[in-house]
Amino acid sequence: MARKKKLDEQELFLATEKLLVKKGYDGFHFKALSEELEVARSTIYEYYANKDDLITSYMMKRMDEIMEECFALSVIDSPVAQLKQLLEIFITRSHTHQVIEMIPLLKQAKSLKIQQQVDDLTHYHQKMYEFINEIIVKAQKEGLIRKNIEPPVIASLLFNAIQIVNVMNVPPKEWSEKLFSIIFYGIHNG
Amino acid sequence: MARKKKLDEQELFLATEKLLVKKGYDGFHFKALSEELEVARSTIYEYYANKDDLITSYMMKRMDEIMEECFALSVIDSPVAQLKQLLEIFITRSHTHQVIEMIPLLKQAKSLKIQQQVDDLTHYHQKMYEFINEIIVKAQKEGLIRKNIEPPVIASLLFNAIQIVNVMNVPPKEWSEKLFSIIFYGIHNG
Amino acid sequence: MARKKKLDEQELFLATEKLLVKKGYDGFHFKALSEELEVARSTIYEYYANKDDLITSYMMKRMDEIMEECFALSVIDSPVAQLKQLLEIFITRSHTHQVIEMIPLLKQAKSLKIQQQVDDLTHYHQKMYEFINEIIVKAQKEGLIRKNIEPPVIASLLFNAIQIVNVMNVPPKEWSEKLFSIIFYGIHNG
Amino acid sequence: MARKKKLDEQELFLATEKLLVKKGYDGFHFKALSEELEVARSTIYEYYANKDDLITSYMMKRMDEIMEECFALSVIDSPVAQLKQLLEIFITRSHTHQVIEMIPLLKQAKSLKIQQQVDDLTHYHQKMYEFINEIIVKAQKEGLIRKNIEPPVIASLLFNAIQIVNVMNVPPKEWSEKLFSIIFYGIHNG
DNA sequence: AATGAATGAGCTTTCATTCAT
DNA sequence: CATGAATGAAAGCTCATTCAT
Structure with missing residues (x-):
């Protein structure tokens, strides 16, 4: 060495x-x-050849990690429980999630190499979205979630919940359960 | 000439x-x-003296406009209806909302003048948050919204809903009503 | 202003x-x-957007100037006299000539704009070469120049003569005449 | 190991x-x-201590090789034949010749060691020029080459001929003979 | 009021070169 | 011997900003 x-x-x-x-x-x-x-x-x-090379490499790494965690979920029975767990994963990795949302800004990549990596990321990202959508659809089919809401809207709602600041520093597990319950049952009283 | x-x-x-x-x-x-x-x-x-001067001036202007619209709301009775209307305002002005979220990035302002403007903006921003919080608290007091959710969490949930992409291009009024109903009643079935 | x-x-x-x-x-x-x-x-x-932009722009300008001078030649009768004059033009502009020889180094241009300019230059360069070749061919046809030498070889010989250092600082007209006579009649004695 | x-x-x-x-x-x-x-x-x-060290060392090596070949010539009788052979040597080693022409770019050498090597090269280079000049002068004395052309001009003419592109890929020996004959007898007809 | 011109600050990127293993 | 790792110097380029007209 x-x-x-x-x-x-x-x-x-x-x-x-x-x-x-x-x-x-x-x-x-x-x-x-x-x-x-x-x-x-x-x-x-x-x-790393440049900024974009580093950023895409970093994203790829995190994406891999997140995907792995997501796929480890599949065994669990209820799709609603799965969604709750997904929320927990993303909340724990909220930084990563924020960065992944920057993928569109990379679109104008100069070199071919970077362009390739961006394409891979985009593809990966879509796959993740589809994975979540499938769970939502399953939940709707099983009558657990309202059918009159488009799955992407639900997915968005969940993803956005990640941004909600955890002021009291509730532990992640609890916090994600709390958020999920709010989204699931709504904020109304009764 | x-x-x-x-x-x-x-x-x-x-x-x-x-x-x-x-x-x-x-x-x-x-x-x-x-x-x-x-x-x-x-x-x-x-x-404008510089970049930040323009940006803060622009934000101030929009903030004023948004606040004006918000304060025009007060007459209406139900706090829940008020929240629904707030959501509509923010959805209609989602661009403005996005920009306002950039305030923290201005924090390192160099000149005093800018620093002052940033402080004003921050203050204004908080005021807006408080205004919304008050409505939420009122709704909780009136037993319309669950009391076991901290008002800022609800505010956040509403604000984040602005980001949800309106793929089908539903008209703003309808779209905000739909989103509000989802947040209000939750996504669960039954 | x-x-x-x-x-x-x-x-x-x-x-x-x-x-x-x-x-x-x-x-x-x-x-x-x-x-x-x-x-x-x-x-x-x-x-100028960058180095290559400046260089190509500069070359274009000079190329224009040189071409103009070349085309002003056409009226003169003997092709040999024309070649002599060409040599004088290039000797007077020997710096330009040296730079023009750098065109191939630009081939790997990055931006499209530069690529376009390089293509124009290359095209222009070829045109100039053809112009000279034609004169040479004409001279050969008129029996003034040996037919068993390929025109490009003659052109090359003339162009290379530009590089010969004019140690004694003979005035350009004289110098080019001298060089031309050497190339024309050769170095041998008798 | x-x-x-x-x-x-x-x-x-x-x-x-x-x-x-x-x-x-x-x-x-x-x-x-x-x-x-x-x-x-x-x-x-x-x-090699640095870039210039490598370059000068490389040049020195090639210079040695070329000089050796040049000095092996001396036995042959006619100075014109010698010049023809010199041309052949340089054409065969045209790459080397190109690189040797870069010596002036080394002039701003930083370290003393390199400065020394550059001086050696320059000196060597001059020696080579003198060697050729002597042959030319000898040819002029023997009445084989016109006396009204300065020997360095003739040397230059020969060296520059190296650059002429051998489009048809004529074998080196033939090619140098052809070029030499063109320079010797000129391009004129008759 | 509007603008063309010039500039400095600061980031990007490439390479020669050093050094510890 | 050979190398992987790290670095500084210097060039490339972009922009905010200033200034004279």
């Missing part, structure tokens, strides 16, 4: 996530990232 | 909104703006 | 030529150019 | 030549070179 490795992918992706969430896609740059990691800016270029 | 007045505030704010929504806070430039408006970049500086 | 214009195309192209000849295509950069012209580096970007 | 010796000077110089000819002095990088050779960039530094 050569000089002690300073750049650890784990750490790099964490810092990337942090900055992306804090500054947004356009506000994210290698300058801040390198300062955060205490390495030279050029060092990052040894691993 | 002076050159024809090319810069109309109306038009300027519209273009600003459009670009802010499309490109985000960091992706917004005077360059693009001046091209959109077909004026010289430097012309914009005749009216 | 706004601030006094510092950047004059004439001057800019002259400096560009000078640096291109001295440093070569890869050694040419806006840093040196801006220093030469005593303007900020960014000022050059106000007029 | 040491790792297999990957860097062979032969191979290294060949790749250097190839890249120098293709990309020019400023376009030549260790990055490309190391990729071409499939070794780590840093490995090259084990042999």
Whole structure:
């Protein structure tokens, strides 16, 4: 092994996530990232050709992780329980979710390589959406969820709930259950 | 004879909104703006000292408009009906809402003048939140909304609903009613 | 008119030529150019999108000038006299000629705009070559030049003569006549 | 057991030549070179202190080779025949010739060591020129070549002929004879 | 009022070069 | 010997901003 490795992918992706969430896609740059990691800016270029390369690689990694967790769900019986669990997964990984929503901003990618990665991400993203839709449809078929709401609207509602700030710092499991119950039963009294 | 007045505030704010929504806070430039408006970049500086000055001024204007609409509501009786109407206002002005969410990104303002404007905006924003919270609290007191949900959570839920894409292009009034009913009664069946 | 214009195309192209000849295509950069012209580096970007844009624009300008001079020749009778004159033109503009030879290095242009300009240049270049070839062929037909030498070889020989250093600083007209006579009659004695 | 010796000077110089000819002095990088050779960039530094060190070393090597071939000529009688042979040598080694022409670009060398090498090269280069000049002068004295042409002009003419593209891919020996005859007898008819 | 011109700050990116293993 | 890792210097480029007319 050569000089002690300073750049650890784990750490790099964490810092990337942090900055992306804090500054947004356009506000994210290698300058801040390198300062955060205490390495030279050029060092990052040894691993990623440019900003988009890093961002897409990071997204891919997180997407993989999230998908894995999602697919581990399938065994559980009730689709409603599945949705609740999905919400929990996304709430726990809310940062990731926020970043994934930035995919559309990548659309104008320059190099072919990046374009390919963006396409992969988009495809992956759709797959995830479909996976959730299927559960919703199943829930509707089983008569657990109202049939007069389009599944994407329900999916959106759930995803947006992720953004709701957990002021009291309720533990994730509880918090997601609470949110789910609000969405499930509504806010009305009685 | 002076050159024809090319810069109309109306038009300027519209273009600003459009670009802010499309490109985000960091992706917004005077360059693009001046091209959109077909004026010289430097012309914009005749009216606004800098980028943040324009953005905060624009936000202030929209905030005023939105607040005015909100306060026009008070006469109506049921707080639930009021919430429904609020949702409609925000859905109609969803662009504005998106931009207002960018306020935190302005926090690092350099000049005092901007800092002052940002503070005003933040204050205004809070006031709006309080206004909504009051309606929610009122609804809870009147036994129309569950008491075991913190008002900010409900407010958040409503605000986030704005983001849900109206794929079928249902007219705003109908769409907001539909969304409100989903949030109010929940997605469960029966 | 706004601030006094510092950047004059004439001057800019002259400096560009000078640096291109001295440093070569890869050694040419806006840093040196801006220093030469005593303007900020960014000022050059106000007029040319990038290095290649400037270089191709400059080449185009010179190419136009050279072509104009070439076409002004046609009236003269003997094709040999024409070739002699051509040599004089190119010797007088030897810097330009050197730069034009860099066209192939531009081939990997990034943007479409540049690609287009490069194509135009290449096309223009070929046209010039054909023009010269025609004169050579005519001279061969008229029995003034040996028929067993391919016209491009003759053209090449003439073009290369441009590079021969005029140590004694003989005036261009004389110098080109001298070179032409050497090429025409050869170096042998008798 | 040491790792297999990957860097062979032969191979290294060949790749250097190839890249120098293709990309020019400023376009030549260790990055490309190391990729071409499939070794780590840093490995090259084990042999050469820096870019210029490699380039000058390479030039020196080729210069030696060329000089050796030139000096092997001396026995042959007619100076004209010698010139013809010289042309053949340089045409066969046209790549090398191209690279040698880059010596002036090295002039701004930083380190003393490189400065020394550049001086050596320049000196060597001059010696070669003188050698050729002597042959030309001898040919003039013997009445084989016109006396009213300065020897450096003739040398230049010959050297430049190297650049003439051999479109038909005539074998080197034939090609150099053809070129020499053109230069010797001129292009005129009769 | 409007604008064309110029500029500096700051980010992006590429490479030569160093160094510890 | 060879290399992977890290870095700094320098070029590329974009934009906010200033200024004279």
